[in-house]
Amino acid sequence: MRNSxxxxxxxxxxxxxxxxxxLTSVLKDVPGWSSLTFIGLIATIxxxxxxxxxxxxxxxxxxxxxxxxxxxxxxxxxETPQHKMAA
Amino acid sequence: xxxxxxxxxxxxxxSVLDNPQLCEVAPNWTPQKIQSKTGIEERRxxxxxxxxxxxxxxxxxxxxESGACQPDDIDFLLLCTQSPDYFLPTTACLLxxxxxxxxxxxxxxxNLGCSGFIYxxxxxxxxxxxxxxxxxxxxxxxxxxxxxxxNDMSVRALFGDASAATLLTxxxxxxxxxxxxxxxxxxxDGRGAKNLIVKTGGMRSPVAGLACGGGDEDADEHPLxxxxxxxxxxxxFLFTLDAVPDLVQAMLDRTGMTFDDxxxxxxHQANExxxxxxxxxxxxxxxxxxxxxxxxxxxxxxxxxxxxKEAHKAGRLKTGDRIMLVGFGVGYSxxxxxxxxxx
Numbered sequence: 001m002r003n004s005x006x007x008x009x010x011x012x013x014x015x016x017x018x019x020x021x022x023l024t025s026v027l028k029d030v031p032g033w034s035s036l037t038f039i040g041l042i043a044t045i046x047x048x049x050x051x052x053x054x055x056x057x058x059x060x061x062x063x064x065x066x067x068x069x070x071x072x073x074x075x076x077x078x079e080t081p082q083h084k085m086a087a
Numbered sequence: 088x089x090x091x092x093x094x095x096x097x098x099x100x101x102s103v104l105d106n107p108q109l110c111e112v113a114p115n116w117t118p119q120k121i122q123s124k125t126g127i128e129e130r131r132x133x134x135x136x137x138x139x140x141x142x143x144x145x146x147x148x149x150x151x152e153s154g155a156c157q158p159d160d161i162d163f164l165l166l167c168t169q170s171p172d173y174f175l176p177t178t179a180c181l182l183x184x185x186x187x188x189x190x191x192x193x194x195x196x197x198n199l200g201c202s203g204f205i206y207x208x209x210x211x212x213x214x215x216x217x218x219x220x221x222x223x224x225x226x227x228x229x230x231x232x233x234x235x236x237x238n239d240m241s242v243r244a245l246f247g248d249a250s251a252a253t254l255l256t257x258x259x260x261x262x263x264x265x266x267x268x269x270x271x272x273x274x275x276d277g278r279g280a281k282n283l284i285v286k287t288g289g290m291r292s293p294v295a296g297l298a299c300g301g302g303d304e305d306a307d308e309h310p311l312x313x314x315x316x317x318x319x320x321x322x323x324f325l326f327t328l329d330a331v332p333d334l335v336q337a338m339l340d341r342t343g344m345t346f347d348d349x350x351x352x353x354x355h356q357a358n359e360x361x362x363x364x365x366x367x368x369x370x371x372x373x374x375x376x377x378x379x380x381x382x383x384x385x386x387x388x389x390x391x392x393x394x395x396k397e398a399h400k401a402g403r404l405k406t407g408d409r410i411m412l413v414g415f416g417v418g419y420s421x422x423x424x425x426x427x428x429x430x
Contacts, residue, residue: 055321
């Protein structure tokens with residue numbers, strides 16, 4: 001369920017026909033992969049899973065399945081806020 | 088005595104770079120795709136030899152021509168730019184003379200990007216409400232396109248050149264709610280410096296032929312690399328996801344207000360796709376979140392005054408409206424304030 005929702009969001013992001021992107025798809029070979037869609041991918045992950053995944057983490061993932069695994073790790077880590085507001 | 092924002096004018100250079108032109112050099116992009124991923128249809132590009140100071144003169148002249156004030160009225164000039172004419176003198180001093188401002192007028196530059204307008208309002212408030220100035224001319228002016236290499240499409244797609252001139256003035260009338268500008272929340276994290284940077288041209292990496300007087304003798308030590316903008320877009324986006332929701336929450340906490348208390352939200356116009364994601368993440372009502380960048384792109388420190396001007400022209404602002412202004416970007420540097428619309 002979680003995977004199919006994410007795959008559907010990826011199809012929307014990359015504007016490709018249903019079924020084009022599979023769990024085994026190599027991220028950088030997805031049609032339309034560019035700096036613009038990279039930002040969209042971070043936004044999509046934030047929408048779907050509520051986590052901000054770093055660009056380095058994404059670049060270290062080969063396939064969509066790798067990316068889902070990396071998101072799992074991020075979700076279970078205790079988050080420490082990186083930016084503190086000045087009072 | 089309190090500071091109010093009395094007028095805004097802005098200037099865009101005439102030369103246009105539109106999405107079909109960008110696609111001619113980036114065949115895997117389409118105009119629709121650039122539009123949907125950035126919200127930008129065209130950017131304005133300064134001519135060779137046309138500097139941020141030239142755009143600043145044009146914007147300030149529009150302000151004077153509007154009747155909002157005359158050069159003699161200005162007793163402090165603030166210029167926010169990262170594209171100064173020289174290392175020294177400060178470009179604001181050159182502008183004092185070019186604009187015909189009084190010689191008993193204070194003037195200085197400050198080097199900030201996308202957060203610059205917020206900081207400029209903060210400094211203006213300090214100058215006026217401590218009696219140091221009555222009329223502050225706050226100019227934001229940038230020519231980032233001169234830092235961009237022709238093949239860096241992702242950056243070319245975003246940035247445009249512009250200048251905005253904003254008049255901040257002392258007000259005694261009780262018609263405008265007090266405070267008309269403020270409170271302020273600021274933030275800085277220099278760990279992000281490397282993600283949006285022009286590395287060469289400063290003292291750490293002088294450019295042969297520019298910093299070394301034009302001779303070739305230092306070419307080996309200082310290779311001729313023109314000052315070039317590097318942007319790691321995904322890292323910058325990640326920063327905004329972390330910093331901006333907290334910044335907005337800090338402002339709500341500071342004021343004790345909720346989203347319902349605000350008539351409009353104007354964020355730094357970085358990229359419409361990114362802004363809409365932030366808007367939804369923060370759960371700001373879409374009908375009160377103003378975006379105006381399709382005609383000029385990301386103009387760095389001028390995006391907020393340009394969006395305010397466009398919102399006013401579109402009838403979205405009336406006197407007394409409460410607006411949350413939020414700036415964030417290069418540095419990393421960020422800031423937010425609350426503005427009561429006063430004209």
